[in-house]
Amino acid sequence: LLLKSVAAAANAREIKKLIIFSDDNLMLDLLKSLNIDSYIVDIEADTEKSELLPVGTYASVTYLRERLKIDFENLMVLNFRNPLLTPDVIDEAINKFKRSKIPVLISVKKSIDHPCQLNAYYQIADVGFIHIFDDDEATGRCVRCLDKHLSIRHTVNQCNPDNQRLNLRCKVTKPFYFDWKARGVQKNGVSGIYIRKYDGLNIKYIPIDRIPGNTFNKIPFPFWIYDGPGQARILLRFRDEEKLYRDVSEVDKDFHLAGAAFCDDCNRISSLLFKNLRGGKYLLALNSEDLPSHSYMLRAVPVGSSGRAEKGIIELGLDDFSGPISLHFEDQALYGIIYSLFKVAEDDTYDLCEPFPPHERLWTGSMQKINVRTGKEIMGRQDFPDVFEPEGTFFIMRRNLIPSFDREVLQGGAGGFIMKDTDSIQIESEFDLLKYMAITRALGRSSGDKKE
Numbered sequence: 001l002l003l004k005s006v007a008a009a010a011n012a013r014e015i016k017k018l019i020i021f022s023d024d025n026l027m028l029d030l031l032k033s034l035n036i037d038s039y040i041v042d043i044e045a046d047t048e049k050s051e052l053l054p055v056g057t058y059a060s061v062t063y064l065r066e067r068l069k070i071d072f073e074n075l076m077v078l079n080f081r082n083p084l085l086t087p088d089v090i091d092e093a094i095n096k097f098k099r100s101k102i103p104v105l106i107s108v109k110k111s112i113d114h115p116c117q118l119n120a121y122y123q124i125a126d127v128g129f130i131h132i133f134d135d136d137e138a139t140g141r142c143v144r145c146l147d148k149h150l151s152i153r154h155t156v157n158q159c160n161p162d163n164q165r166l167n168l169r170c171k172v173t174k175p176f177y178f179d180w181k182a183r184g185v186q187k188n189g190v191s192g193i194y195i196r197k198y199d200g201l202n203i204k205y206i207p208i209d210r211i212p213g214n215t216f217n218k219i220p221f222p223f224w225i226y227d228g229p230g231q232a233r234i235l236l237r238f239r240d241e242e243k244l245y246r247d248v249s250e251v252d253k254d255f256h257l258a259g260a261a262f263c264d265d266c267n268r269i270s271s272l273l274f275k276n277l278r279g280g281k282y283l284l285a286l287n288s289e290d291l292p293s294h295s296y297m298l299r300a301v302p303v304g305s306s307g308r309a310e311k312g313i314i315e316l317g318l319d320d321f322s323g324p325i326s327l328h329f330e331d332q333a334l335y336g337i338i339y340s341l342f343k344v345a346e347d348d349t350y351d352l353c354e355p356f357p358p359h360e361r362l363w364t365g366s367m368q369k370i371n372v373r374t375g376k377e378i379m380g381r382q383d384f385p386d387v388f389e390p391e392g393t394f395f396i397m398r399r400n401l402i403p404s405f406d407r408e409v410l411q412g413g414a415g416g417f418i419m420k421d422t423d424s425i426q427i428e429s430e431f432d433l434l435k436y437m438a439i440t441r442a443l444g445r446s447s448g449d450k451k452e
Contacts (some may be wrong), residue, residue: 001433002083006084008087011089015094021039021041039068046059050405052405052409053395054079061205078394081393082393082423095417104395107390127339129337130273131174133259133260134172172225173233176233176336189274192245194206194226205224236260238268258274259272281326284339285324286341293345296341296344298342299340299342300313302329314328314329317434342431344438391424
């Protein structure tokens, strides 16, 4: 894929001299075998940092001037992560830079002003947050709080062979950040148990001590537990008829139930997480009954005790949900996992002009699609404002602006060259590679061998 970008630059008519810098000796040997001027630079020695330019740009420019003694009027910095780049795009950008007399021209893309980030190459099929369960002692304390309202003592510790590995029918999540005040619940550090109730489009949290005793048995799990002004837990109970509960028998006996994600109304389990007792390996079981046979991409982001996403994002291509999905996170105190499931484009039936709307249940507050900036209903692409952001493929500048490049851009002195979706992608992950393959299939281009 790297060579596709290199070939585009080598065949561009407006590039007078192409020189490639890298810190990878194997890559340099390959480029030299193709008679392309290439030199090794120590990226770690790059003392100047840029928020926009590729890592190693300043070290490469220093090498260009001081070691190679090459003088130049204008400089184009190419980031060779875009295999969709073509010579025509490069020539068009350079000509625009020359005609416009602007000091800086950078490749940009339109940002769709929408929380779901609509995209023409994948559709959001499911999103969820997997809550990690606390230990059995914490569960027992929460269950005892319910004893005066609901007699479940005889159903909690069922230990027959079918459910012994679940240990408890009831589970409580580890504490997670939750803004109770924003949801109309204000307490002074006093713990309490609530039910979550829908009032039209609004959600209310009602203390269980306000529920009449004769109607309490009709209230379904889960319960929400107030653990502090910004902290909550969820107490749930598994039902025998729960499909994922029945599927536990298919999981390796070295794994135990470690977490779960809930559907929007929290009345149904959408996925279960199992953890190996000996290490950081996990198995994820998705409730795939509503997912048609298709190519999907799963992205899983671990969340630590602070509530922030941790390092170790996992991205997997999926074609089969018949069994649990293997995940591996480094040994760390997981408090949750954010997962997103994307349906990937397969052929030219995917419209490259109109982005896919996400499933309606992924929208909050209303079934209408609302532009969060204007507050107006979105009827089509025309209702999204054009917001531009650096795309990362190339940066063209006059030589005297290299030390002050970031400042020039931040002060509004840069022009933008809008990259079409069919000419723009940055290969930085397996998900990007999958998206690239979808684009090339839809355009009838050859994406090459998967080993590239």
